[in-house]
Amino acid sequence: xxxxxxxxVLLFAGARARxxxxxPQSCVRHxxxxxxxxxxxxAALIDVESGWNPRAVSNKGAMGLMQxxxxxxxxxxxxxxxxxEQNIAxxxxxxxxxxxxxxxxxxxxxxxxxxxDRGIALEQLNYRNPDVVAYVQEVRRLYMLRKYHIPTPxxxxxx
Numbered sequence: 001x002x003x004x005x006x007x008x009v010l011l012f013a014g015a016r017a018r019x020x021x022x023x024p025q026s027c028v029r030h031x032x033x034x035x036x037x038x039x040x041x042x043a044a045l046i047d048v049e050s051g052w053n054p055r056a057v058s059n060k061g062a063m064g065l066m067q068x069x070x071x072x073x074x075x076x077x078x079x080x081x082x083x084x085e086q087n088i089a090x091x092x093x094x095x096x097x098x099x100x101x102x103x104x105x106x107x108x109x110x111x112x113x114x115x116x117d118r119g120i121a122l123e124q125l126n127y128r129n130p131d132v133v134a135y136v137q138e139v140r141r142l143y144m145l146r147k148y149h150i151p152t153p154x155x156x157x158x159x
Contacts, residue, residue, distance in 0.1 A: 024052060024065060024084045027122060037099060042066075042092055044143035045113060048135065054084045064089030078118040110139040 023025040028046070032039035049067040050056035051091075062069050064087035073081040078090035090159055095109065101109035101117060111127055112120040112137040120127060127133070 003133040021085055024054065024088065027085050027088040028092075031089050035092050037092060037095055037146065038143075040146040041139075041143050042088070042095065043146055044139050045091070045095070045110070046088075047142045048138050054087070055082055061106075063087075064091075068094070090139070106140070107136055110136045 010036050018131040024046075025043070028042050029039045030131060032042045046052055046065050050063075050065050052065065056065070056067065057063055058067055060069070063073065063081040063083055064086050068076075068081050068087060068091055072080070072094060073087070073090050076090035076093040078086040081087050082088070095113065098109045098112050101121065102112060107125065108120055111132050115127070115129065115132045120132075126148060
C-alpha cells in the first residue's frame with residue numbers, strides 16, 4: 001500500500017512538473033529539482049547508463065537516456081521512452097521511489113537502479129555481484145566528479 005501511495009504522489013506531481021524543458025541537461029535539472037534528487041546524481045546515472053544517447057537500447061531492452069525497461073518506463077509515465085524529457089521524468093521518478101525505499105543511501109539506490117530493488121533490498125550492502133559493484137563505483141565516481149569537480153583516481157578506490 002505504501003508503494004501505491006508513493007507512486008500516486010509521484011505521478012500526480014509529475015503531471016504538474018512537465019515543463020517542455022528542452023535539452024536533456026535542462027530536463028535533468030528541472031526534474032531532479034522538482035523531485036528533490038541531486039541533478040548530479042541523475043546526470044551520473046545517465047553518464048553510465050547511456051552516455052547521453054537518447055536512442056540507446058541495451059541488449060536487455062532498456063531504452064533511452066536513463067535506460068528504462070519498457071514496464072518501468074510505462075509504470076513511471078513515459079509513453080515514449082526515447083523522448084528525452086519523458087525518459088528523464090520517468091527515470092527521476094523511479095530514482096525518487098528508490099531513494100524512499102533505501103532511505104537516501106546512494107550506493108543502494110545505484111545498485112537497485114542497476115540490478116532491481118528486490119535483490120538489493122534483501123542483501124543491502126552485502127551485494128557481491130561484480131557487475132553491480134563496478135556499476136555502483138562508476139556512478140559514485142562520476143557523481144563525485146560532477147558534484148565536487150574532484151577527479152577520482154580510479155573506481156577501485158571506493159568501497
